[in-house]
Amino acid sequence: MAVETGRVDDANWWRGAVIYQVYPRSFQDTNGDGIGDLKGITERLPHIASLGVDAIWLSPFFTSPMADMGYDVSDYCNVDPMFGALADFDVMMAEAHRLGLKVIIDQVISHTSDKHPWFIESRTSRSNGRADWYVWADPKPDGTAPNNWLSIFGGPGWEWDGVRKQYYMHNFLTSQPDLNFHNPDVQAAVLDTVRFWLDRGVDGFRLDTANYYFHDKQLRDNPPILYDAETGGLESDTNPYSMQNHLYDKSQPENIDFLKRLRALLDSYDNRATVGEIGDGPRSLTTLAIYTSGNDKLHMCYTFDLLGPAFSAGFIRRVVSTFQDTVTNGWVCWAFSNHDVVRHVTRFAETPEERERVAKLSISVLATLRGSICLYQGEELGLTEAELAFEDLTDPYGIRFWPAFKGRDGCRTPMPWDAEQDHAGFTTAGRSWLPVPPEHAAAAVDTQEHDPQSVLNHYRATLAFRKAHPPLFDGDLTFVDTHNHDLLVFIREKDNERLLFAFNLTREPQDFALPTTMKSCLPIAMPGFEVAVEEGVVKLAGLDAFCARV
Structure with a gap:
């Protein structure tokens, strides 16, 4: 099934x-x-x-x-x-x-890969059918790389090829030559x-x-x-x-x-x-x-x-x-x-x-x-x-x-x-x-x-x-201003459903005083968390979460 x-x-x-x-x-x-x-x-x-x-x-x-x-x-x-x-x-x-x-x-x-047939052909000469399929460039007069670009994997972003007598560009490993997307x-x-x-x-x-x-x-x-x-x-x-x-x-x-x-x-x-x-x-x-x-x-x-x-x-x-x-x-x-x-x-x-x-x-x-x-x-x-x-x-x-x-x-x-x-x-x-x-x-x-x-x-x-809650698919998200910057509080809203979420990402208990317009909110059981609301104040333990319909 x-x-x-x-x-x-x-x-x-x-x-x-x-x-x-x-x-x-x-x-x-x-x-x-x-x-x-x-x-x-x-x-x-x-x-x-x-x-x-x-x-x-x-x-x-x-x-x-x-x-x-x-x-x-x-x-x-x-x-x-x-x-x-x-x-x-x-x-x-x-x-x-x-x-x-x-x-x-x-x-x-x-x-x-440098083992791809496209690159194998490209490196054979400067005049083959795929000669311009990769990023090739001549060296500077002193033999060094065309510019200062670097590889994410360490070292220069250019590798010398003795057959073409040119450098090819690689953002990653030397065995990962970059394709030339300027070529249609x-x-x-x-x-x-x-x-x-x-x-x-x-x-x-x-x-x-x-x-x-x-x-x-x-x-x-x-x-x-x-x-x-x-x-x-x-x-x-x-x-x-x-x-x-x-x-x-x-x-x-x-x-x-x-x-x-x-x-x-x-x-x-x-x-x-x-x-x-x-x-x-x-x-x-x-x-x-x-x-x-x-x-x-x-x-x-x-x-x-x-x-x-x-x-x-x-x-x-x-x-x-x-x-x-x-x-x-x-x-x-x-x-x-x-x-x-x-x-x-x-x-x-x-x-x-x-x-x-x-x-x-x-x-x-x-x-x-x-x-x-x-x-x-x-x-x-x-x-x-x-x-x-x-x-x-x-x-x-x-x-x-x-x-x-x-x-x-x-x-x-x-x-x-x-x-x-x-x-x-x-x-x-x-x-x-x-x-x-x-x-x-x-x-x-x-x-x-x-x-x-x-x-x-x-x-x-x-x-x-x-x-189970459509606002969480693609509803709007609006942050709620709080005096406590240790709390992540926002509303997700779509059609007629508005959900309030409050997260305490610290290790210490935190209180969140519900705004006046939300005092009558209906707490919703959120998997894994049980948060108490006392006289309009949400009592969050360390690493805790709260949800309510407002």
Whole structure:
């Protein structure tokens, strides 16, 4: 029987949707090689559907040398044998649709692998048919790189090629050359790969690094980033990339017309959607506004604003208010965790004892904000960041910046299903591609399944609560001014329903005096929280939440 997940056949299903991110390498292994696969995803889809989400987002499963765990694609229209075959993808998608789940797949089109046939041909000469498909440039007279652009993965953003006697641009690894989107043939080829998956029935795309497609044709140097007025320091000194103001190597105005072409392609199919990843530093929300406005570019985007260490009422209010002031008719997708950042329970919890409470409060906050939301596999179990030894690392970013930065492997460890089995039921292999920490095994799905107070069942109840109240899909959000800046208080409103939410993100009890116009509000049971109202004052314990109909 299909699981009812809401507006499945609605063209606006994505607006207010809950999207569950699956990292295929770490979800479920079915062939005993220690690596997750598509058949494993199919096997575990009922778990995802039981959460009450609307869609799944699959991180890359395409043919790849795996230098960057699949974000270095060598064939956009095939499945890497590590994960199975196209037939396995079709079976997985059919089962997801049977369960009422949409399927969103990653599209990594700003760059390819250096093993992609396009690049192999491009580097053979300056006159071949794809010579201008990548960003090539001559060296300066002294032999150095064309400009000062840097790679996110460390070092220059240029690599010398001895055959062409030119540099090629790479925002990431040297084995991930950037495509030249100024070439219309490149745009057409990329759109053909998108069409391939649309014809196969996918419901949408998560667009990796969606503001990285175009570069400045003049190859102008990026200026240094300004010092922070409050701290007197740089945004980060772990990675020199953050020391530049990236005016010219990404977020170029030409990107707008390409996004319109992409949207027109999706609009020629029924009920398809895009969610773009925007990494643009302090300009991220401005870029998001441009990319999602007008209903002719991306459907929605997410930024890294809530993927940092801050979890306070003032910070969340500032981010959301800035979004609402900046983005007039676009749409945002909020998230606290994904495959690139430290898990949010580790970022937000101050002590091990409060991790479960933080996990529950986090999803309650996320589920009541205005926008769509992304959940990352394992957060429904309250998983923390795994502590791994250097010899266990596979992430090139972590290996490059160790020990100042431990990389992304700690949030990519296998999903724990059965606490009593080896590798927590993820694989029957003697060794999994990343180890399963004992504390993750203890939080496995089977140990939480029948505990009504577990984080897992709190997620289910919270997402059911979200579905039961239409304002939480796409209703307006208005912040309520309070004299207590430690409280996050807002109203969600649509049609005739107005809901008041108050969150105490501190560890100390806090009082919230209801405004005179709300004294007669009707408290609503919010999953996991029981808050008392005494003579018009809401009594919130530390890490607590309150909801009322006003």
